[in-house]
Amino acid sequence: xxxxxxxxxxxxxxxxxxxxxxxxxxARAARHRRLRVYAARALLLVLVLGxxxxxxRRKVIDPFNFSMPSKIWDQIVQWTAHGTAQGSLGEQIWYTxxxxxxxxCIGVAGGVVLGIVLGRIRFLADxxxxxxxxxxxxxRIVLAPVFLIWFGLGPASKxxxxxxxxxxxxxxxxxxxxxxxxxxxxxxxxxxxxxxxxVTLQVVVPAATSWIFTSLHVSFGFALIGAIVGEYIGxxxxxxxxxxxxxxxxxxxxxxxxxxxxxVVALLAEGLLTFAExxxxxxxxxxxxxxx
Amino acid sequence: xxxxxxxxxxxKGTNGEPRGGVPPAxxxxxxxxxxxxPSGTDHVAVKDLHLTVGRGEFVAVVGPTxxxxxxxxxxxxxxxxxxxxxxxVGGEPVTGIRPEVGFVFQQDAVFPWRTVLSNVTAGPRFRxxxxxxxxxxxxxxxxxxxxSAFADRYPHQLSxxxxxxxxxxxxxVGDPGILLMDEPFSALDVQTRALMSDELMELxxxxxxxxxxASTAASVVxxxxxxxxxxxxxxxxVVMTAGPATxxxxxxVRLPRPRKVExxxxxxxxVEIYREIWSxxxxxxxxxxxxxxxxxx
Numbered sequence: 001x002x003x004x005x006x007x008x009x010x011x012x013x014x015x016x017x018x019x020x021x022x023x024x025x026x027a028r029a030a031r032h033r034r035l036r037v038y039a040a041r042a043l044l045l046v047l048v049l050g051x052x053x054x055x056x057r058r059k060v061i062d063p064f065n066f067s068m069p070s071k072i073w074d075q076i077v078q079w080t081a082h083g084t085a086q087g088s089l090g091e092q093i094w095y096t097x098x099x100x101x102x103x104x105c106i107g108v109a110g111g112v113v114l115g116i117v118l119g120r121i122r123f124l125a126d127x128x129x130x131x132x133x134x135x136x137x138x139x140r141i142v143l144a145p146v147f148l149i150w151f152g153l154g155p156a157s158k159x160x161x162x163x164x165x166x167x168x169x170x171x172x173x174x175x176x177x178x179x180x181x182x183x184x185x186x187x188x189x190x191x192x193x194x195x196x197x198x199v200t201l202q203v204v205v206p207a208a209t210s211w212i213f214t215s216l217h218v219s220f221g222f223a224l225i226g227a228i229v230g231e232y233i234g235x236x237x238x239x240x241x242x243x244x245x246x247x248x249x250x251x252x253x254x255x256x257x258x259x260x261x262x263x264v265v266a267l268l269a270e271g272l273l274t275f276a277e278x279x280x281x282x283x284x285x286x287x288x289x290x291x292x
Numbered sequence: 293x294x295x296x297x298x299x300x301x302x303x304k305g306t307n308g309e310p311r312g313g314v315p316p317a318x319x320x321x322x323x324x325x326x327x328x329x330p331s332g333t334d335h336v337a338v339k340d341l342h343l344t345v346g347r348g349e350f351v352a353v354v355g356p357t358x359x360x361x362x363x364x365x366x367x368x369x370x371x372x373x374x375x376x377x378x379x380x381v382g383g384e385p386v387t388g389i390r391p392e393v394g395f396v397f398q399q400d401a402v403f404p405w406r407t408v409l410s411n412v413t414a415g416p417r418f419r420x421x422x423x424x425x426x427x428x429x430x431x432x433x434x435x436x437x438x439x440s441a442f443a444d445r446y447p448h449q450l451s452x453x454x455x456x457x458x459x460x461x462x463x464x465v466g467d468p469g470i471l472l473m474d475e476p477f478s479a480l481d482v483q484t485r486a487l488m489s490d491e492l493m494e495l496x497x498x499x500x501x502x503x504x505x506a507s508t509a510a511s512v513v514x515x516x517x518x519x520x521x522x523x524x525x526x527x528x529x530v531v532m533t534a535g536p537a538t539x540x541x542x543x544x545v546r547l548p549r550p551r552k553v554e555x556x557x558x559x560x561x562x563v564e565i566y567r568e569i570w571s572x573x574x575x576x577x578x579x580x581x582x583x584x585x586x587x588x589x
Binding site: 184185187189190192195198202206 | 393448
């Protein structure tokens with residue numbers, strides 16, 4: 001047994017320990033910074049809500065019109081626990097969400113298919129181009145009352161207004177995406193023996209997906225707007241109806257509570273979409289400054 | 293082989309190959325290509341082009357930038373049709389994309405959403421080769437370009453040189469009899485470029501004297517603006533005029549094969565050929581440059 005081993009080990013280990021300390025310190029600093037950001041965010045929220053509550057209680061702002069956070073919270077709790085006038089809260093959310101989802105799916109499918117077809121077939125694009133521009137120029141939300149007349153108070157009229165809101169941004173993005181596919185990729189595919197159809201399905205569609213996905217984020221918001229506005233104008237169920245009945249009974253807390261619920265729903269949907277996008281775009285570099 | 297190579301520039305339209313019963317791999321007869329520019333004027337890219345590529349021959353095309361060299365390749369590949377004249381591949385007029393023609397592009401043209409393996413199987417799959425067979429052939433070629441370990445990666449995870457190797461495998465897997473290459477290595481750094489040139493020589497396997505039968509090797513048209521690269525690789529260097537492009541002169545390169553790109557450029561014979569071709573090419577480059585200056589002014 002060589003007795004020197006502890007002595008020789010210490011000086012060798014010392015610089016390593018120093019380096020470890022340094023990386024540890026760096027990690028700790030990063031952690032602290034993150035915590036500070038979270039703390040500041042929470043503080044800001046508390047400040048705003050607190051100020052609102054305080055001003056409303058002191059009658060600086062009219063509590064009847066502006067309500068106050070505690071009342072809004074009570075309203076949400078009450079809806080959750082005892083249900084709303086038109087059924088349970090879960091049912092209302094489910095109605096609105098399903099209308100928005102169905103409308104979104106139809107609008108996206110239509111927009112993508114038509115966008116890619118028109119992007120690939122020049123003749124069709126030239127023929128239909130001006131009509132699509134005219135339809136796009138129309139403020140489409142005014143169609144919601146028309147749909148109400150056509151499809152009645154049920155979900156169909158909400159789905160329809162969601163579809164018209166979703167279709168156009170998706171269509172224009174898909175069209176642009178199909179038009180701006182890298183010419184080299186198309187030429188390469190053709191030389192490798194791809195038919196026109198194979199070029200469309202295996203080159204143009206995947207190349208256009210990133211264009212399409214940017215529009216999907218925005219357009220889900222549009223689908224929700226379509227469903228809500230449709231419900232607001234006339235419905236038997238849904239969050240939009242919750243807003244309109246609250247408004248009709250001068251229940252401002254109800255209007256705000258419905259807004260809060262909507263925001264949460266929209267955020268959750270957005271998160272799901274981001275997750276799906278990550279899965280689908282594994283072939284892309286994560287960040288522009290990414291390693292690779 | 294007795295003729296000293298240095299002082300036999302072959303005139304326009306003729307070629308060093310004997311005209312036997314077998315038609316040449318590629319033949320352009322008075323081919324012209326006119327593009328319509330967005331502003332409505334005509335742009336003549338290629339004019340009255342005569343060029344013959346023998347079977348198993350490696351032809352390098354050099355010329356000033358933007359003179360229409362790439363257009364020549366798109367005409368041979370069938371991606372574009374000539375406005376006038378004829379383009380023949382294997383004695384038949386080109387009417388569309390042909391399966392025996394491979395094309396390596398200047399820019400990255402591998403599909404970014406496909407893995408390396410899937411990129412190499414793309415060609416055979418487009419042409420209806422069964423999945424298992426396409427995969428087997430692709431894996432074989434990935435091994436030959438040294439990318440077996442990267443089969444599951446996506447192109448963005450590779451270096452520029454590796455992506456070029458994917459492009460080469462993607463083209464070679466189709467076993468092309470005619471290989472068109474449009475400045476394939478111009479985007480690479482100098483060291484990688486030399487390395488890739490050597491690898492290309494090996495993959496191509498032509499040149500007769502190396503023992504491989506020249507008839508099995510692909511006929512190559514290699515467009516470049518790098519004269520050194522052209523001489524190091526080719527059997528024949530074609531000098532193009534400043535645009536509209538047409539053949540100015542054709543120089544045979546009779547350096548022995550197999551060649552090592554880095555070593556060969558130091559040999560006296562190489563330097564002599566270089567000087568001779570540059571005297572012809574340099575003039576066109578000068579014309580292009582003066583024109584560019586005139587355009588700016």
